[in-house]
Amino acid sequence: MSDLTISFVQASLHWHDPHTNRQDLRRHIDKISISTDLIVLPEMFTTGFSMNAEALAEPLHGPTLQWMQEVAAQRDAVVTGSIIITEEGRFYNRLLWVRPDGTFSYYNKRHLFTMAKEHEVFTAGTERLIEEWRGWRICPLVCYDLRFPVWSRNQPEHPYDLLLYVANWPATRRTAWITLLRARAIENLAYTIGVNRVGIDGNSLAYAGDSALLDMRGEYLVEVGNQETSITRTLRRADLESFRERFPALADGDPFELREALVPQERLKPHNS
Numbered sequence: 125m126s127d128l129t130i131s132f133v134q135a136s137l138h139w140h141d142p143h144t145n146r147q148d149l150r151r152h153i154d155k156i157s158i159s160t161d162l163i164v165l166p167e168m169f170t171t172g173f174s175m176n177a178e179a180l181a182e183p184l185h186g187p188t189l190q191w192m193q194e195v196a197a198q199r200d201a202v203v204t205g206s207i208i209i210t211e212e213g214r215f216y217n218r219l220l221w222v223r224p225d226g227t228f229s230y231y232n233k234r235h236l237f238t239m240a241k242e243h244e245v246f247t248a249g250t251e252r253l254i255e256e257w258r259g260w261r262i263c264p265l266v267c268y269d270l271r272f273p274v275w276s277r278n279q280p281e282h283p284y285d286l287l288l289y290v291a292n293w294p295a296t297r298r299t300a301w302i303t304l305l306r307a308r309a310i311e312n313l314a315y316t317i318g319v320n321r322v323g324i325d326g327n328s329l330a331y332a333g334d335s336a337l338l339d340m341r342g343e344y345l346v347e348v349g350n351q352e353t354s355i356t357r358t359l360r361r362a363d364l365e366s367f368r369e370r371f372p373a374l375a376d377g378d379p380f381e382l383r384e385a386l387v388p389q390e391r392l393k394p395h396n397s
Contacts, residue, residue: 128260128286131156131201131356132164134335134348136323137292140180142170146191152354153195160356161258163195165205166290166321167267168217173292173325174208175245181210184218184230192222200224202257205290205319206233206266214247219264219290221255229253233266234275242268252282252382259361260285263314267291270304270318274382278312278374285364287316292325295332302334310342313367313374315359322350340367 133152138144149165156163167173170188171180182188188207196203202223209218217233232249236242252275255262263284269275270289278284287308293301301318309316315338322333337346337357346355368374 126259127358127360128162128258129158129160129356129358130162130164130286130317130337131160131354132317132319132335132337133166133354134320134322134333135166135169135352137166137169137172137321137325139172139326140174140176142180142182142188145170146188150191150195152352153199155354156199156356158356160199160201162262163199163201163203164288164290164317164319165203166319167206167292168208169205169290169321170207172321173240173267173329175241177208177210177215177245181208181215184209184211189220189222189228192220193226193228196222196224197226202255204264204288215245216249217242217246217266219253219266221253221264223257229255231264231266233269235268235272237268254282254284260359262286262288264288264290267293270301270308273308273311274380276308276312277377277380278314279377280374283374284312285314285361286359287312287314289316289318291318291320292331293318293320293334295330298332298334302336305336306338306342309338309340313340313371315339315364322352340364 192203206219209216219231221229231253234249261284305318317337319335321331333350335348
């Protein structure tokens with residue numbers, strides 16, 4: 125199995141301005157000068173974390189999916205991040221997983237942030253997504269999901285190598301963000317990445333960034349402050365397998381079942397195919 129090169133963008137998002145956000149994020153992506161396998165963007169990267177879904181939601185096959193398909197094809201990499209989607213009269217905080225060939229999968233955020241009344245606007249997801257990409261199994265989740273270890277748990281029946289969170293996590297709770305990312309990496313014996321935003325949103329909430337990449341020991345491989353940046357690193361398959369062989373703690377975990385199925389969603393074809 126090969127190594128995996130991943131890139132992430134920590135950006136200051138423009139409030140309720142999808143076009144400008146796509147332009148700015150593209151500039152950050154264009155600064156990635158080496159070949160990469162995966163490009164990770166923050167939660168609600170076209171709008172900021174907004175409850176104004178009725179005005180901001182896109183259909184699934186809307187301009188942002190098309191933009192992601194273009195970027196994925198040009199960079200020969202998966203592009204992922206969440207946006208506001210409308211479907212059959214409901215709104216979703218939906219992470220899109222877009223491949224270079226234009227096909228995609230998606231994950232609807234399971235844990236909606238009740239303190240912001242997200243649960244009153246959006247419909248919660250019911251299935252976790254485990255994606256296989258270039259020999260790696262990857263579990264992408266969204267922001268508040270980080271606080272719920274059972275949903276994030278690396279299970280023998282549905283194992284993963286990389287745990288991924290996209291977020292709009294405010295600076296007032298940055299200690300929790302930093303601590304929980306490390307905890308999820310340690311308890312799941314997996315590389316773990318958290319991609320947050322910076323700046324101040326339309327609700328006057330400040331974001332400290334603190335995007336990070338950790339190894340399966342919970343040690344930082346990358347620790348970003350509060351600046352706008354794009355970072356690229358390579359995950360070593362041999363290091364992961366060697367550590368898991370020497371310390372097979374996942375085999376001693378307590379068996380349990382989640383109420384929702386953990387079967388990856390069927391791959392969807394491009395809209396124009």
